[in-house]
Amino acid sequence: MSMPIPVPPCTIPINSTNNDTRVPSSTFSPNNDLSIPLPTSSDGLPINPSVPSSLPNDPTSTTIPLDKTNVIPTPSVGRTHQMKTRSQSGITKPKAYLATRHPLPESLIPTEPKSLKAALSDPKWLATMNTEFKALTNQKTWTLVPFTKDMQVITSKWVHRVKLNKDGSLDRCKSRLVAKGYLQTPGIDYEDTFSPMVKPVTVRVVLSLAVHNNWCVKQLDVSNAFLNDTLNETVYMQQPPGFVDSSKPDHVCLLHKALYGPNTSLINHFISALNAQFSLKDLGPIHYFLGVEVYRDHHGMYLNQSKYITDLLTKVHMEGAKSCPNPTSFISKLSLHDGDPFEDVTLYRSTIGALQYLSLTRHDVAYITNKLSQFLQAPTVKHWEACKRLLRYLKGTLTEGIWLRPTDNLHLKGYTDADWASCIDDRRSTSGYLMFLGDNLVSYWSAKKQHVVARSSTESEFRALANAATEVQWLLSLLSELQISQSKPPVLWVDNQGVTALAANPVFHARCKHIEIDLHFVRDQILAK
Template sequence: MQVLPCLLPQPLLQCQNPPSFAQASQIPHWREAMLSEFTALEANNTWVVTALPAGKQPIGCKWVYKVKLKADGTLERYKARLVAKGYTQQEGLDYSETFSPVAKFTTVRTLLAAASVHGWPLGNGLLKFSSTILQHGFIQSKSDYSLFTRSHGSSFLALLVYVDDILIASNDMESVTKLKKSLDAEFKLKDLGNLKYFLGLEVARSSKGISLCQRKYALEILSDSGMLGSKPVQTPMEQNLKLSETDGTLLDDPSVYRRLVGRLLYLTVTRPDLSYSVQKLSQYMAKPTTSHLTAAHRVLRYIKGSPGQGLFFSSSSNLHLKSFSDSDWAGCPDTRRSITGYCVFLGDSLISWKSKKQHTVSRSSAEAEYRAMAAAVCELMWLIPLLKDFQITHSQEALLFCDSQAAIHIAANPVFHERTKHIELDCHLVREKIQEGLVRTLHVISQNQLADLMTKPLGSHQFHSLVTKMGVNNIYAPS
């Protein structure tokens, strides 16, 4: 019998000046973190002693050191993780598939919006193994496999899992307490108390609702990029700017651009005002140029002016779905493909949005708008059963606002052959959902089209007007 050996590991660079393995074992706080991790792995029977198959080589492992900070930047704890060197394995030879439960951020926002209206207390913690949740009577959501809910009489619990971080919402604190004790008895559970900080998202709650932002993360990006002292600008991208893959000269070190855009992508979790700009910049990751980097630096200058910008989920909102869809026809100068943009609200709370280049070239602006409508309808159809998981029955038609009369006519008229014969059949789900009474389309004038924010760079006045209407605000701004 052989045990998978723990080779002397090399640390992964995830903290400033990380210690070597030899150094860490001599420093009290790192030694304590490593001992805590190893004790937890042993207590939870993480490994099984088995014979090594003939011709197979055991994979090594390494320590990952990370300094965990609170939202205010002060030290929370030193964290050490022992991880296998999975990158040495070959798919199909050493493994078939891997999976870690990762919640969709739309689900996180929807849960917070529902909790704000219903007044559910929110908590979070760290759970080493989430597979045990099903043993406690929870049902796994079909909409998001990382969501688990349990209903018993008037008691309701919802658990949202992101690897080993869990977000708990419930109308029954006694049941929550019992669940925590039960999980802690079986597995190591660290109770982090009331929800204030989750996956880098800062949560603040008052009688008026819940605010969500990433101020600390935004300031870290500015600091790491050397842009803390930059002059702020009013918009993340110049109005009418048309970036192309041929603009500027290729960067000598593209990794700087890729790292920056990658970090900005995570900032869009709470910043819909950045979505169009960042998705545009992400299209040039393969061969970034000086022009693309200049545009990325402008985004940083915009963030400098409002690092605390984020979402607000009102406690007095209704729970009716409404959405806005828009497109920028042939907006990409390189491919002539259009840009789809949509945003979805639960009452007054923005819970989902998208800015994305369409997969095919549209032959008309009406076709591009219709494709954007189809994308919005797909999101609505996913959200309705998700709301049911949160015990929210959505009996009304979901509203879909569009500023294209032609696209609305295509959705309503099944005999519009000449305009629609070349559109893929899956786009006509808009028409099906209208006929089923699940969605109702309404026309909105272009000045009130909120999804404009997702399809093109706007002027300062229109940009800030739409951002305000979306319920995006800066909770750190002086009142």
């Protein structure tokens, strides 16, 4: 015989519509039994009721049949199924280093003087000017001669800079006397102009050879190196501002040596000989060179420009911007006439110029920088947005660079490619190549817009191959000068069957007459090997 169980007053809702008789978990004991007092017999033992065969149809009934099949058990606290986390599987997210240095507060960094009066009134800048002037006189850079009316005299000025280390700390304050060369007349005061500067490819090749041969690379700073070049022309300059000879105030300087002309060396066993000729400062093993941070261990040498990128972000007021994982989302769709004109043209041009210097260590931004540099004449707001997206990408990849590792051989090989008619304004193609010395990437000025419109993908690929062949010839001459011989001919890889057929086939095709020069140049290089 079944009997109903009286239910004490409670706040358990009973849905009469869908017969929902769920009970909160708080009303259950740990063994999933109802915590409801049951009736007892005369001897104090609980009576086990039986479940009725049919449920009551009256929705207002206050009796609940005790059927454990209708009771939702309390969820188990422990794990009841097999689970494997990402950390257990060895899947980890790469760390993103967004800050690699701790710059000094602005209050601790000396202020660069903007005028001669401000520099002369500051003891530390006056000391740097005296050091520079003493170096100029010791090198016999000029002699004082009386002024005549037929002299073409140029003026000079002082330039002051605060030099910082790669970690943002103060290195030194430096003053330099520069001549205003723009006042000279071509053909009278000078014939040619030239600024000697080492090519980035040369730096990477030399460092790659140092890693391959386990050489120790020393870094030297030649004090006043620009004073060691003798002038061939007659140049007159006014006496330096603030350092006029009181006994000869009307005299001018007849320059004997140039105020610019780098003269450096990186070979360790020449230090003593160089020190006898020049005033040298030994900076120890190479660590910061031409804005490139150098880290070396037993695995090789790592080059990056994190400080340079951080300074660039600060210059454009983007040091607090969020990083961006992909800078090329819409770069191929940019056009000359896309968007409203950008107001600050100088800011856009200076930023793109600064980005081009990143080619020393960042080959991943070469194509994007080349694309953005095509709009220097009249940039738009959309072009500047693409530039800022690239800067945000650089912020998230501050420590990215290139590895130079010991390699089994020094064979020269290259890879070349071109995107046919990619520019939506004039349908010109962009050439690209990568050059490896062994396993080390040494040359990747890989984004140059072709000068003519290619009428086929074969034509655009062949022009890219011709540019790469020219780079190979230059690298061979550089290696020859460094006394590095190649045991076998260099190899150029190209992914176009038409190009490989034309390069190897001696039969001239009339349909390729417009690329005949590049065709014969590449073919001559193949036959020469």
